[in-house]
Amino acid sequence: MNWIYNSADPLLVTLASCLGVFISIIIATRLIGLRSFANFSAYDFVLTLAIGSITASVLTTAITLTHGSVAIFGLMLLTYIFSILQRRSGFFDSLVSNKPLLLMDASEILYDNLKKARIQEKQLITKLREANVYNFDQVLAVVLETTGDITVLHKSSASKDLHLDEEILRDVSRK
Structure with missing residues (x-):
């Protein structure tokens, strides 16, 4: 997709990036689950902020759509791994989650x-x-x-x- 960045109008690049990020988030959410955007713990909150920041960076072309999509998938995968570790280890859960x-x-x-x-x-x-x-x-x-x-x-x-x-x-x- 680098050809879009080199030859297209900046508004078209932004629109293409919007579509790409939107599709990336939907695919990642479908693969990893909606829990990724639920605020159950501190790392869930950080994930939501980080994805918002990555999305903004992609839309303003500070980073490429490919890098942004990989970063979003990576963060969501880490969230998925953390949720498994939390479920399996009370010690790990107490490290990453506040207690009510x-x-x-x-x-x-x-x-x-x-x-x-x-x-x-x-x-x-x-x-x-x-x-x-x-x-x-x-x-x-x-x-x-x-x-x-x-x-x-x-x-x-x-x-x-x-x-x-x-x-x-x-x-x-x-x-």
């Missing part, structure tokens, strides 16, 4: 965990409002997930006797 962290246990805010996660109380309160929590008594648990998302597990005001199955919080760090 409990931020609220029922109506109790765990201030030490907020500090550890570098989350301000007002940010926690914002997440409670976004989850339609009207008072602290509705909260069953609030968890900072491995992806950086905050999950609010709560009951509606109509379901007063609802309890949280401990299995839901099995791998969540309480300290």
Whole structure:
């Protein structure tokens, strides 16, 4: 495809690169799986950023479509290998993945965990409002997930006797 870079209008090169990168990402995703773009761990997040950067570089012709496609396939293959290693080795999983962290246990805010996660109380309160929590008594648990998302597990005001199955919080760090 180097003949495109040498003889074509820069806009045509960009359009051809768009098509090439798009097709490369689709093929790689079909071969390796959608997990490549899910933010389960730090390396998944890095992969997403790196692919975005590579795509931008290809589209602005800083690198060739061939090099960009090889880089994307290589990164996605590494993600696939890392996911296998994570599944097979608890030690490896603990090296590359954060553990979910409990931020609220029922109506109790765990201030030490907020500090550890570098989350301000007002940010926690914002997440409670976004989850339609009207008072602290509705909260069953609030968890900072491995992806950086905050999950609010709560009951509606109509379901007063609802309890949280401990299995839901099995791998969540309480300290």
